[in-house]
Amino acid sequence: MAASLQFNNGIRTAHCGYQFRRNSLLVGRNQPQLKFSSSISSISGLVCARTEGSCSRDSRNRGLKINCDKRNADETTNGSPGDTGEQLLTCVMKFGGSSVASAERMREVAELIRSFPEERPVIVLSAMGKTTNKLLQAGEKAVSCGVIHASEIEELEFIKDLHYRTVDELGVDNSVIAVHLEELEQLLKGIAMMKELTPRTKDYIVSFGECMSTRIFAAYMNKIGVKARQYDAFEIGFITTDEFTNADILEATYPAVAKRLHGDWMKESAIPIITGFLGKGWKTCAVTTLGRGGSDLTATTIGKALGLREIQVWKDVDGVLTCDPNIYSGAMPVPYLTFDEAAELAYFGAQVLHPQSMRPAREGDIPVRVKNSYNPKAPGTFITRCRDMSEAVLTSIVLKRNVTMLDIVSTRMLGQFGFLAKVFEIFEDLGISVDVVATSEVSISLTLDPSKLWSRELIQQASV
Numbered sequence: 001m002a003a004s005l006q007f008n009n010g011i012r013t014a015h016c017g018y019q020f021r022r023n024s025l026l027v028g029r030n031q032p033q034l035k036f037s038s039s040i041s042s043i044s045g046l047v048c049a050r051t052e053g054s055c056s057r058d059s060r061n062r063g064l065k066i067n068c069d070k071r072n073a074d075e076t077t078n079g080s081p082g083d084t085g086e087q088l089l090t091c092v093m094k095f096g097g098s099s100v101a102s103a104e105r106m107r108e109v110a111e112l113i114r115s116f117p118e119e120r121p122v123i124v125l126s127a128m129g130k131t132t133n134k135l136l137q138a139g140e141k142a143v144s145c146g147v148i149h150a151s152e153i154e155e156l157e158f159i160k161d162l163h164y165r166t167v168d169e170l171g172v173d174n175s176v177i178a179v180h181l182e183e184l185e186q187l188l189k190g191i192a193m194m195k196e197l198t199p200r201t202k203d204y205i206v207s208f209g210e211c212m213s214t215r216i217f218a219a220y221m222n223k224i225g226v227k228a229r230q231y232d233a234f235e236i237g238f239i240t241t242d243e244f245t246n247a248d249i250l251e252a253t254y255p256a257v258a259k260r261l262h263g264d265w266m267k268e269s270a271i272p273i274i275t276g277f278l279g280k281g282w283k284t285c286a287v288t289t290l291g292r293g294g295s296d297l298t299a300t301t302i303g304k305a306l307g308l309r310e311i312q313v314w315k316d317v318d319g320v321l322t323c324d325p326n327i328y329s330g331a332m333p334v335p336y337l338t339f340d341e342a343a344e345l346a347y348f349g350a351q352v353l354h355p356q357s358m359r360p361a362r363e364g365d366i367p368v369r370v371k372n373s374y375n376p377k378a379p380g381t382f383i384t385r386c387r388d389m390s391e392a393v394l395t396s397i398v399l400k401r402n403v404t405m406l407d408i409v410s411t412r413m414l415g416q417f418g419f420l421a422k423v424f425e426i427f428e429d430l431g432i433s434v435d436v437v438a439t440s441e442v443s444i445s446l447t448l449d450p451s452k453l454w455s456r457e458l459i460q461q462a463s464v
């Protein structure tokens with residue numbers, strides 16, 4: 001039985017339960033129907049995504065196509081790259097933290113890029129390994145450690161050590177990151193002085209991770225004779241909302257990024273090495289971040305902006321798998337997915353892709369390939385607008401922890417109109433996102449973001 005809490009007004013929250021909707025099946029803990037391995041006993045929700053309908057993707061041969069309306073970029077070039085005589089950029093290759101976690105990994109990634117001589121890629125990098133987490137932990141510690149101890153924060157030492165060791169092992173000049181590491185230390189002292197870490201400061205502090213990984217990698221590429229140029233996304237037109245820690249990319253980004261990258265490439269064909277995850281708030285002009293895992297979104301945004309042939313996201317797994325390999329080691333790669341399937345899996349917790357990252361790819365109709373930088377020969381997952389679904393039964397299973405279900409039971413909704421509208425108005429007012437909805441004649445069941453459910457306002461509304 002699902003554990004639940006009952007309000008006396010008929011609203012019931014359940015941490016375990018089940019509900020169905022057209023394309024998704026959400027199954028709660030202790031549901032007898034689905035039995036996986038015992039290692040998932042702490043699961044409180046599972047989503048299996050399946051999208052109906054099928055069609056075949058038309059093969060296209062896309063060159064650079066930028067339509068910027070009345071705005072600042074107006075190049076329009078058709079045909080495949082190379083046709084025009086211009087050697088246009090062809091694809092995005094995004095490498096996540098695990099792919100660039102050390103000097104050795106960076107060397108392998110450089111070789112991997114060189115193993116595609118036919119490509120003229122835009123490279124997007126995340127911070128090295130777990131640097132983002134370490135930066136956030138350093139920031140948290142700085143709040144209470146006192147100014148004189150800020151320089152001794154363990155995570156700062158770790159970050160310094162990792163980055164200095166990496167430049168050393170790669171044989172590049174440590175001046176490429178020395179200023180950043182000094183500034184980071186100053187920033188931690190500032191946080192210690194102020195005794196507060198705001199979302200805005202959090203974004204600034206984590207930005208050091210991507211700013212340093214890209215500088216190191218670009219310097220290394222140049223050292224081995226591959227002309228490369230480093231870019232901070234917030235300097236080249238990644239314009240976002242000012243929602244620190246979870247900013248949204250604004251439309252103005254596409255023409256601005258296209259103009260800058262294409263313009264520079266035409267002047268000098270140096271491979272762009274761009275910071276993932278970062279942007280610039282349009283009102284504050286401060287550094288923003290796109291939410292954890294946001295480098296995937298940076299990659300697809302660039303793909304759409306430049307109208308590239310393909311977006312590749314290189315991970316440490318053989319593509320999107322049938323489930324989280326940390327939960328079930330027998331998870332298998334899923335060869336094909338649609339943008340909608342991938343978005344749904346990501347939204348419901350498949351950590352492998354950023355939930356918003358499919359949007360630009362879908363809008364630009366640019367295929368996304370998820371590949372393994374540790375095993376480049378593996379075919380990976382190819383994500384397109386549509387695919388043959390005739391054989392598809394169940395694509396992939398994802399876990400979303402602590403799913404909270406709300407059941408609203410009332411005979412008053414029988415034969416009435418506007419009941420659902422009233423319910424959803426409350427969620428809109430409270431800014432609560434509803435994941436899954438199922439209705440019957442006398443009940444509505446929905447799942448909510450658990451972190452918001454216990455807001456006092458919601459409980460007050462519920463008792464009206």
Ligand SMILES: Nc1ncnc2c1ncn2[C@@H]1O[C@H](COP(=O)(O)OP(=O)(O)O)[C@@H](O)[C@H]1O
Binds near residue numbers: 097
């Ligand atoms: N369905 C899934 N398919 C593939 N990987 C998954 C899935 N669910 C969770 N993961 C986890 O996502 C990780 C890859 O995502 P992430 O760490 O964000 O990659 P990166 O940092 O390289 O971009 C994998 O190592 C795996 O542990």
Ligand SMILES: N[C@@H](CC(=O)OP(=O)(O)O)C(=O)O
Binds near residue numbers: 127132133277291
């Ligand atoms: N470094 C950021 C952005 C990112 O996308 O990382 P990764 O590609 O390693 O998931 C993070 O850890 O959230």
